[in-house]
Structure formats: C-alpha cells, structure tokens
Amino acid sequence: MTSDFSTFKLLLKRDLTLAYRHRSELANPLLFFIIVISLFPLGISSESKDLQVIAPGVIWVAALLAAMLSLDSLFRSDFEDGSLEQMALTAHFLPLLVLAKVLAHWLITGLPLIVLAPFLGLLLFLPDSAMLTLVATLALGTPILSLVGAIGVALTVGLRRGGVLLSLLVLPLYIPVLIFAAGAVNEAARGFPVLGQLYFLGALLMLSLTLAPFATAAAVRISLS
Amino acid sequence: MWAFLHKFSSPKYFYFLSGRLIPWFAWSCLAVMLVGLYYGLFEAPPDYQQGESYRIMFVHVPAAWMSMFIYMVMAVAGGIGLIWHIKLAEIMAASSAPIGASFTFLALVTGALWGKPMWGTWWVWDARLTAELILLFLYLGVIALNSAIEDKRTAARASGVLALVGVVNIPIIHYSVEWWNTLHQGASVTKLDAPSIHISMLIPLLLMAVAFKLYYATVVLMRARCEVLDRERNSSWVQDLISAK
Numbered sequence: 001m002t003s004d005f006s007t008f009k010l011l012l013k014r015d016l017t018l019a020y021r022h023r024s025e026l027a028n029p030l031l032f033f034i035i036v037i038s039l040f041p042l043g044i045s046s047e048s049k050d051l052q053v054i055a056p057g058v059i060w061v062a063a064l065l066a067a068m069l070s071l072d073s074l075f076r077s078d079f080e081d082g083s084l085e086q087m088a089l090t091a092h093f094l095p096l097l098v099l100a101k102v103l104a105h106w107l108i109t110g111l112p113l114i115v116l117a118p119f120l121g122l123l124l125f126l127p128d129s130a131m132l133t134l135v136a137t138l139a140l141g142t143p144i145l146s147l148v149g150a151i152g153v154a155l156t157v158g159l160r161r162g163g164v165l166l167s168l169l170v171l172p173l174y175i176p177v178l179i180f181a182a183g184a185v186n187e188a189a190r191g192f193p194v195l196g197q198l199y200f201l202g203a204l205l206m207l208s209l210t211l212a213p214f215a216t217a218a219a220v221r222i223s224l225s
Numbered sequence: 226m227w228a229f230l231h232k233f234s235s236p237k238y239f240y241f242l243s244g245r246l247i248p249w250f251a252w253s254c255l256a257v258m259l260v261g262l263y264y265g266l267f268e269a270p271p272d273y274q275q276g277e278s279y280r281i282m283f284v285h286v287p288a289a290w291m292s293m294f295i296y297m298v299m300a301v302a303g304g305i306g307l308i309w310h311i312k313l314a315e316i317m318a319a320s321s322a323p324i325g326a327s328f329t330f331l332a333l334v335t336g337a338l339w340g341k342p343m344w345g346t347w348w349v350w351d352a353r354l355t356a357e358l359i360l361l362f363l364y365l366g367v368i369a370l371n372s373a374i375e376d377k378r379t380a381a382r383a384s385g386v387l388a389l390v391g392v393v394n395i396p397i398i399h400y401s402v403e404w405w406n407t408l409h410q411g412a413s414v415t416k417l418d419a420p421s422i423h424i425s426m427l428i429p430l431l432l433m434a435v436a437f438k439l440y441y442a443t444v445v446l447m448r449a450r451c452e453v454l455d456r457e458r459n460s461s462w463v464q465d466l467i468s469a470k
Binding site (some may be wrong): 148153156157159162164168169171172173175176179180183200204207211215218219220222223225 | 278280305359363365369370373374377382383386387389390391393394397398400402404405
C-alpha cells in the first residue's frame with residue numbers, strides 16, 4: 001500500500017490530468033469572470049472615476065461567483081462514477097485526499113483568476129498602486145474560497161439539483177473573505193497600508209486549511225451514506 | 226446516570242415527558258410575558274433621548290439574543306447527533322432551525338421599525354444588522370439543506386455539519402463586519418460592573434428574555450413531538466397511540 005503522501009501526489013496528478021483533458025470546461029468560469037466584470041461598465045457608467053470606486057468590490061464579487069460556479073466540478077464526476085466512494089473506502093486519511101482534490105481544483109480554477117485579475121483591474125481603471133494588493137488578496141483569498149466551498153459541495157453532491165442550494169450554503173460563509181479582501185484593495189487604492197487586512201486573510205487561510213478538510217471529509221461520508 | 230440519559234433520549238419517553246412539560250412551559254411563558262410587557266410598556270420610564278419608541282427594545286433585544294442562542298443550541302444538538310448518533314438530538318436541531326430563523330427575522334423587523342424614527346431610515350449597513358442578516362442566511366441554508374435531503378437521518382447529519390461550520394464562522398463574520406462598519410449602540414447589559422441601562426428598564430428586559438426562552442422551549446418541544454411521531458410512525462408505540470384514539 002502506498003503512503004499517504006504519495007497517494008496525495010497521485011490524486012493531485014490524476015485530477016490535474018483529468019482537468020487538462022477537459023480544457024474547454026476549465027475556461028467557462030474564467031469567461032464568466034470576464035463577462036460579469038465587463039457588464040458593470042455597461043450597466044453603471046464608463047467614467048473612469050466611477051469605475052475606480054467600484055473596481056475592488058466588483059472584481060472580488062465576480063471572483064466569488066466564479067469560484068462558486070466552478071465548485072460543482074470538484075466532487076460531481078467522482079461521485080457519479082463511484083470513485084469518490086472508493087477513495088472514502090481506502091485506508092488513507094480522507095481529509096488528506098480531500099485536500100489533494102481541493103488543491104488541484106484551486107490550481108485549475110483559482111490560479112487563472114489571479115493571473116487574469118490585473119487585466120480586469122485595468123479595464124475598471126484600478127490604480128496601479130492597488131494592483132499588487134489585488135493579486136495578493138486573490139492569492140490568499142481564492143484558496144479559502146475553494147476550501148470552504150468544498151464543504152458545501154460535499155454536503156450537496158448527492159442531491160440532484162444542488163446548484164442553487166450550494167450558493168445559499170456557501171455564499172454567507174464567503175462574506176469575511178470578501179470584506180477583508182475588497183477592503184484591502186480599497187485601502188490600497190487610496191494609498192493606505194494594507195498589511196493588517198492581508199494578515200487577517202492569511203489567518204483565515206490557515207484556519208480554513210486546518211479545519212475545512214475535516215468538515216469536508218465528514219460531509220463526503222454523509223453524502224455517500 | 227447513563228441509564229437515565231439513555232431512557233430520556235429514547236423517542237418514546239421523550240414524547241410522553243414533553244407532552245407533560247409543554248403546558249408548564251406555555252403557561253409560565255404567558256405569565257412572564259404579560260408581566261414583562263406590562264412593566265416594559267407601562268411602568269418603565271420613557272428614555273430621555275429616544276422617548277417612547279425605545280420600548281420596542283423589549284421585543285427586539287430578546288429576539289436578537291434568542292437568534293444567537295438558538296443557533297448555538299442547534300449546533301450543539303447537531304454535533305451531539307453527529308458524534309453519538311442520538312436521534313433526539315437530531316430532532317431537536319431540526320426543530321430549532323425554523324424557530325431561530327423566525328427570531329432572527331423578528332429582530333431584523335423590529336430593528337427596522339425602530340430605525341425609521343431613530344436613524345431616519347429602515348435599513349443601514351451597520352455591523353450588527355449585517356451580522357444578523359447573515360445569521361438569517363445561515364439559518365435559511367440549514368433549513369434548505371435539511372429539506373433538500375430526502376432521508377431524515379442523512380439530512381440531520383448534513384445540516385449538523387453545516388451548523389458546526391456556521392458556528393466557527395459566526396465570530397469571524399461578527400468581527401469582520403464590526404470592523405467593516407459600525408453605527409450600532411454598544412452593548413448596554415453585558416457590561417458587568419455598571420450596566421448603562423437603568424434597573425427599571427433592565428427588569429422588564431430580562432423578564433422578556435425569560436419569556437422568549439420559555440416560548441422557545443414550548444414551541445421546540447411541540448415541533449419535536451410532531452417530528453418524533455413522523456419518524457417513529459412504524460414503531461409499535463406510535464401504532465398503539467393511534468389505535469387507542
């Protein structure tokens with residue numbers, strides 16, 4: 001039997017390979033992210049001073065929604081073809097396996113958001129001084145979205161129409177991330193120090209990294225029963 | 226002691242015990258609430274700044290307390306149900322959720338009614354109001370998850386996990402919104418050394434808090450009894466109960 005760590009690596013590699021073979025599906029949440037953000041100038045105003053004010057919030061809300069929409073793929077196909085059940089039946093530590101899946105999911109959905117965000121910041125005339133903070137908040141925040149979202153997905157994966165329910169369960173839990181992250185970008189745009197908010201985001205990341213896999217593993221077992 | 230707990234947590238024993246307890250809770254709730262309302266609405270002096278309109282506090286504050294208290298009860302009961310697989314704890318958690326959501330809604334509505342004359346607006350994005358609104362969302366999530374899963378035991382365990390995740394999040398949400406924006410007046414009862422509320426207002430407030438607790442006890446037992454009957458409908462004692470009538 002393989003060790004826990006090599007299983008972690010194997011599972012990570014498997015999920016990344018599977019994602020690579022369905023590249024077009026990966027693009028959808030990103031396209032959603034871009035389209036939602038480009039709707040705001042059309043709906044509000046094309047003035048740079050108006051867009052500047054709403055830019056941090058809009059980018060972060062769009063990132064939140066994009067992360068949430070991409071969540072469903074985390075366990076769905078594994079649940080449907082039974083491999084999730086096999087994972088739960090192995091002697092390996094289930095929270096660790098869950099963590100591998102969440103990490104893979106973040107690498108294929110969260111990381112592209114971080115790369116794209118500065119360009120979308122340009123579209124909304126976000127000041128250059130806030131660009132780095134935007135990237136930093138996304139780098140600290142999107143893993144939290146994947147980790148916390150995984151709990152919600154694991155609870156709803158057995159349901160036929162879990163999509164809307166998932167948003168109801170997960171979005172309230174995303175609020176602290178939104179507050180700290182968008183707050184930090186706002187402060188940075190006004191030229192204030194933002195280290196405090198980044199520390200808070202780091203603390204939230206550590207908290208969700210340590211607790212969320214256990215809750216997710218418990219939820220997976222409930223959904224499988 | 227364990228034998229007693231085991232007996233108490235059996236659905237059959239609970240059904241008959243709660244049947245005897247409900248009238249006691251209900252009548253004492255009514256009595257305490259009438260006294261509390263009388264002192265709150267007639268005996269307590271008007272506030273020197275807010276005049277008579279502060280009196281909605283006697284409903285608003287206990288409702289807000291209850292909204293948090295019931296969430297804690299729900300999460301603890303959900304946790305007990307998850308760990309020890311006690312059916313009664315699952316039933317209590319499931320029956321508490323809608324009551325907690327109603328109290329949260331009541332706190333929000335009375336807050337809005339009070340806010341209109343005091344702050345000049347029905348709603349402000351103030352920290353505590355926002356936290357209460359998010360609490361309502363958390364309740365609605367638990368209720369929605371509970372009703373979405375067909376199997377009652379799976380539903381109870383799933384919403385138990387969700388309630389526990391919510392409990393971890395409530396302080397984080399509370400402090401993040403507090404930090405984000407606050408306009409609300411500070412807590413005036415929990416400052417132990419010298420409460421900044423006068424004793425003539427504090428007594429009706431505490432009476433109302435007790436009355437709300439008793440109301441919750443009454444209603445949660447009524448709901449749990451229905452739930453017990455529903456879940457145990459195939460067991461012999463429920464069949465006996467039906468055929469006896």
